[in-house]
Amino acid sequence: MINRNKLKTGGDRVSELTAGRLAVYLRCLNLLDTDGTKTVSSKVLAEQFHLNAAQIRKDLAYFGEFGVRGVGYYIKELKSHLRQILGLDRKVHVAIFGAGNLGMALADYPGFRQEGFVIVGLFDTAHSKVGHRSRGGVRIFDLADFRKMARKERISIAVLAVPAAAAQGVVNMVVGCGVRAIMNFSPGSLKVPSGVKLKNVDVTVSMASLSFFLTQGNTDG
Amino acid sequence: MINRNKLKTGGDRVSELTAGRLAVYLRCLNLLDTDGTKTVSSKVLAEQFHLNAAQIRKDLAYFGEFGVRGVGYYIKELKSHLRQILGLDRKVHVAIFGAGNLGMALADYPGFRQEGFVIVGLFDTAHSKVGHRSRGGVRIFDLADFRKMARKERISIAVLAVPAAAAQGVVNMVVGCGVRAIMNFSPGSLKVPSGVKLKNVDVTVSMASLSFFLTQGNTDG
């Protein structure tokens, strides 16, 4: 047993693509674990979830020697490594900005709770909404109260579900409060200082890109 | 005036990245057009929206010679070209599957309506929901009625906001009804036959990937 717990941390820089795949691997492992499977090889994992075996190995090997030659990976062990790598071994506190339809839907989205995310609250400027709760019970706070709550509640991720025109203002505010990761659902590109990670989820762009492929695929009308 | 209306259509195959950028360019042009700007150079467009000028030119040049040397691009003209390339010069009919929080929020999302998308309806299996409408007025239909509505309503895009366990079933059904583009919001990877375009929007993965970057960025605890 040589190189266990290599755990490169600040290293060469891992791409967004790799980070996303690590999350996907974790989900696949969760499924296999629920089925009672004990070990899995990169080949089987790849076949079952339509991934590439070499890529799985390379992605994992970057963080340590988690596999056993001739056997594969011990699922429970690898899950725990992945959770640590992804920072999901502790509770991750999340604030959602904008208590409109989308913000409320996200607040109650069961997928978040499953992987260790804690939705601390919804934040909005509309006085009529403040003090109420989402159907799932997430409280709606005044946006102005975020500043004092941010540190106390240890908010590490901000989710933006506000109108495009308000988005940059909210970004500036949350960055000022020490938030270093933002997931943006509003259209249009935002500026963040370096050291802050911004992830855009732009449904309009995704939709237009689907329409593009439909259009390109058809040679007829 | 040489090569106008090159309009490569089945050509070399354009990547997903390019398709997304085309949609972004269109949005930027819309903004400039609203401001009353008449022409724009790739350089100015790039600076204003933090893009790369050479990439803009290359992306556009692939579809035709839309620019004028020494001048740039005529905004209205380029907008119209991009709309045609993206298939947004006609109404695109969309069906949303799953009338839960997320499906309802998507149905009422103003961004869709803006770019020529028409939300034909929400489809769900829950009898208690069928016959009702979203707050924005989108009707909820029985999932079983999709088969007969699909062709008549010319549905070309299916949006999936159903639980993971139900997703593959819905995919199979809509593909059987002739739908060739699917936007999937549920977690887990789905299988589609070749010729069908699937776009995954996996918020859990995006969130985990943010958490990853937070974890990697901090050398301390």
Next chain:
DNA sequence: TTTTGTGAACTAGTTCACAGCT
């Protein structure tokens, strides 16, 4: 034997840099 971990080969995507048009 099986399967990992990994250099090398390959493929895709981006940016540079400049000839050529307006």
Next chain:
DNA sequence: AGCTGTGAACTAGTTCACAAAA
């Protein structure tokens, strides 16, 4: 002079293929 369109150079990402370990 200014800006496009594009080959060439470069960078990033993926897959292959195999030596080494269990």
